[in-house]
Amino acid sequence: MADSPPLIGDVADELYKCNRCGFCQTRCPIYRVTGLEGSVARGHLARLQGVLERDLPLDDRLRADLSACLMCRACTAECPPGIQTDRIVTAARAAYAAERQPWWHRLIFRRALPNPALMRAVVKTLYLLKRTGLTSAARLLRLIPGLDRGLAEAQTMMPIPSTFLRARLAARPVAARTARQVVYFAGCGIDYTLPEVGEATFDVLEAAGFEVTVAPNVCCGLPAYAYGDLEGARALAERNLDLLAGLGGEAVITDCGSCASFLRDYPSLFAEGDPRRRRAQEFAERIREFSEFVAAAPPQGLSPVRAVVTYHDPCHLSRYHTVTKEPRELLRAIPELEYRELPEADWCCGGAGSYALSHYDLSMAVLERKMGNIRATGAEVVATTCPACIAQLRYGAKIFGPAVEVLHLSQVLKRALPQ
Numbered sequence: 001m002a003d004s005p006p007l008i009g010d011v012a013d014e015l016y017k018c019n020r021c022g023f024c025q026t027r028c029p030i031y032r033v034t035g036l037e038g039s040v041a042r043g044h045l046a047r048l049q050g051v052l053e054r055d056l057p058l059d060d061r062l063r064a065d066l067s068a069c070l071m072c073r074a075c076t077a078e079c080p081p082g083i084q085t086d087r088i089v090t091a092a093r094a095a096y097a098a099e100r101q102p103w104w105h106r107l108i109f110r111r112a113l114p115n116p117a118l119m120r121a122v123v124k125t126l127y128l129l130k131r132t133g134l135t136s137a138a139r140l141l142r143l144i145p146g147l148d149r150g151l152a153e154a155q156t157m158m159p160i161p162s163t164f165l166r167a168r169l170a171a172r173p174v175a176a177r178t179a180r181q182v183v184y185f186a187g188c189g190i191d192y193t194l195p196e197v198g199e200a201t202f203d204v205l206e207a208a209g210f211e212v213t214v215a216p217n218v219c220c221g222l223p224a225y226a227y228g229d230l231e232g233a234r235a236l237a238e239r240n241l242d243l244l245a246g247l248g249g250e251a252v253i254t255d256c257g258s259c260a261s262f263l264r265d266y267p268s269l270f271a272e273g274d275p276r277r278r279r280a281q282e283f284a285e286r287i288r289e290f291s292e293f294v295a296a297a298p299p300q301g302l303s304p305v306r307a308v309v310t311y312h313d314p315c316h317l318s319r320y321h322t323v324t325k326e327p328r329e330l331l332r333a334i335p336e337l338e339y340r341e342l343p344e345a346d347w348c349c350g351g352a353g354s355y356a357l358s359h360y361d362l363s364m365a366v367l368e369r370k371m372g373n374i375r376a377t378g379a380e381v382v383a384t385t386c387p388a389c390i391a392q393l394r395y396g397a398k399i400f401g402p403a404v405e406v407l408h409l410s411q412v413l414k415r416a417l418p419q
């Protein structure tokens, strides 16, 4: 019998709150696809209780089921005791990672993500491979063990621009000095794959009267955390605490809902009494997600945008950071824009970071449901606030339809800025 993973012990109290009611089945996107108890929160908790009590081995089958969890927190929303399944799943993944972390996870989380120059070189290489067609990036990536069919589609799913966000921002004309200053935290997804989103964010913030400074940040650490590399996530958090320490401004703003929620959660990476926890707490209090910040100080004199628009809630923004009304308020404030609410707007789109690459078939089944709901709205534009959701929904529009335009909220707002 395998030993209990040590980190599961930290969340053991949470595990035993489950009363087996099964309410979590109703909204778990993965359970709705598989119909298997092994896919849903109740099943995860029961099996991990078994591991703790040494009735069940911590085997590869359990690992595979836990790795198929989207960490979307839909189960928590339905759960009478409010069990945070994502924390328990992360603890279990961390226990596995401590024993058998794949070498390439360590390479990405501990070497590449803390090193923006290396990240740029890697993404640039992928861009050149994609452009030249000499060899396919997918073929190269398939050499990595443990990743599945999604990699064959990675080139289509992942946009790779010719220039990254930081280079584009450095080339912008210097904005007029204003009394109100903010710091911009560029998440990897927007910096390396969707720089036009970051540019739109700058345009909106400047139109709202802010002078924006770009932080010299590294990855927020969420990818490492989600794969159970807590040490890697902690190291990235500490690096960001150092890099942003001397920057003033009234807030640190990010237009990535996932970065926002994780940056706000930095204190939980450090134990009570650890001096880093206090620093993380002060840092977290300065973090504002783009839509919550702009809703409190929106640009004035917006022009009409004649389009039918709906909004998809990214899980990290709506369920972790609980920002839901502000993006809708901002869209509704645009003259002549027709806003239509999306059925199941807070259901995961199946993007979940790199989930579509590692669990392609499940991800597509979840995405197909989302695209059906988008079709039902008749919207021409889907707005959202997370780069992974944007990439996933654009892919969904391509393979399932409808042929909607998928934009970040900042890009919709940019269209309404006075010329």
Ligand code: SF4
Pocket (backbone or CB within 6 Å): 027, 028, 029, 030, 031, 039, 040, 041, 068, 069, 070, 071, 072, 073, 074, 075, 076, 085, 086
């Ligand atoms: S976090 Fe999401 S995918 Fe995971 S068990 Fe809960 S509802 Fe299902």
Ligand code: SF4
Pocket (backbone or CB within 6 Å): 017, 018, 019, 020, 021, 022, 023, 024, 025, 041, 042, 045, 075, 078, 079, 080, 081, 082, 083
């Ligand atoms: S909803 Fe909560 S308490 Fe009920 S079975 Fe699911 S995890 Fe357990």
